[in-house]
Amino acid sequence: MTEQDVTRLLQKIPQLKQEIGKVIVGQQQVLDEVLVALLAGGHALLEGVPGLAKTLLVRTLAQATDLPFRRIQFTPDLMPTDILGTEVLEEDHGTGHRSFKFNEGPIFASLVLADEINRTPPKTQAALLEAMQEGHVTYAGQEHALPKPFFLLATQNPIEQSGTYPLPEAQLDRFLLYVRIGYPTEQEELAVLSGTTGAVRAEVRPTLGGEDVRQLQVLTRQVSISPELLAFVNRLVRATRPATSEVPFIKEYGRWGAGPRAGQALILCAKARALLQGRFAATLEDIRALAPAVLRHRVLLNFNAEAENLTPDDAVAALLKAIPVQ
Known part of the structure; x- marks a missing residue:
């Protein structure tokens, strides 16, 4: 190309x-x-x-x-x-x-x-x-x-x-x-x-x-992402798993965490967002912006969370706040 x-x-x-x-x-x-x-x-x-x-x-x-x-x-x-x-x-x-x-x-x-x-x-x-x-x-x-x-x-x-x-x-x-x-x-x-x-209807042109x-789609996969951000996404996804997470919110309210597919999804989506904005490198902002949409259906909360009206979006917010970029 x-x-x-x-x-x-x-x-x-x-x-x-x-x-x-x-x-x-x-x-x-x-x-x-x-x-x-x-x-x-x-x-x-x-x-x-x-x-x-x-x-x-x-x-x-x-x-x-x-x-x-x-x-x-x-x-x-x-x-x-x-x-x-x-x-x-x-x-x-x-x-x-x-x-x-x-x-x-x-x-x-x-x-x-x-x-x-x-x-x-x-x-x-x-x-x-x-x-x-x-x-x-x-x-x-x-x-x-x-x-x-x-x-x-x-x-x-x-x-x-x-x-x-x-x-x-x-x-x-x-x-x-x-x-x-x-x-x-x-x-x-x-x-x-x-x-x-x-009476007037808009005409949408292809x-x-x-x-x-x-x-x-081919170009999206060619967008670069730094090793630091790859490591950040890896830590973020692994922190969704209650058995091994060090994030207090997840340890208290988590029932099931995200699998490796979530990390793949977040990286690809960050690359796609960068391309939509005319950039050829994904940033931390791309990852933060798309983390809720990528993780909200992959993080399951327990009954205690439901009793307190907490949602997976609250869990993602807690994760983004707790996990540093190294």
């Missing part, structure tokens, strides 16, 4: 944000974290109460990236084959020969929206595990490769909402980032009301193609 290619790719990132901003008002941190997951080659889980434009954000991203897009509406009666696909018996009318053909499900797209993923039981949620981790689907003993890039964005309502199923820890760990969407500010909400109740995304 030449210097001109790199410059061309980096110039497209502000254009991409501008196109998405035609539809999505505010939510800058949410958009940045979604783009970080895309550049890092991972997947993201978006959580927020109904009506906060989670689905609209993903649809707009699909329009702005010009990636093959499929939406899967998760419901209590959804089956794994509704996601992955199934085999059908076909007959050649000329020869009379019959054979099974695999019909691809909606998971076979570059950008997949798993809408309200926690409204379907764990059995169906688990159908995504292999696709998210391995980039292929196995059916009847045969592997079927997913397109590249493959980016899955799942949305969910908070667990407190009725009719939802908590995602198992193994499923949560497949998500690079767990992104929380809050209510807009007063001015942002006013802009939403003004822009969505009129900015990035599939090859652009693949090149950006």
Whole structure:
């Protein structure tokens, strides 16, 4: 990749944000974290109460990236084959020969929206595990490769909402980032009301193609990070484990800590954030900014923490305060 290619790719990132901003008002941190997951080659889980434009954000991203897009509406009666696909018996009318053909499900797209993923039981949620981790689907003993890039964005309502199923820890760990969407500010909400109740609709133009995304993902891994920051991330992740942690908050309230995948995720995300800002070296600020989204679904707290209304974000804040950069 030449210097001109790199410059061309980096110039497209502000254009991409501008196109998405035609539809999505505010939510800058949410958009940045979604783009970080895309550049890092991972997947993201978006959580927020109904009506906060989670689905609209993903649809707009699909329009702005010009990636093959499929939406899967998760419901209590959804089956794994509704996601992955199934085999059908076909007959050649000329020869009379019959054979099974695999019909691809909606998971076979570059950008997949798993809408309200926690409204379907764990059995169906688990159908995504292999696709998210391995980039292929196995059916009847045969592997079927997913397109590249493959980016899955799942949305969910908070667990407190009725009719939802908590995602198992193994499923949560497949998500690079767990992104929380809050209510807009007063001015942002006013802009939403003004822009969505009129006759004119914003037109989103494609900015990035599939090859652009693949090149950006390659470029992300080439961003440098110092040995000191690598060691910091290693200490940070290891400190989430109650059995060996020296952080008082974790020793008192921790039930289960993060595995090595969390460290890999945090480093890749820090590199992607640096690239989004036009830098080729990750910084401590990149790591601190993304630590909550990387760790909040990988750190489990005990009943004492729940009784005191403490959250994994409180644990991450305590970790960042306690672990020094050496």
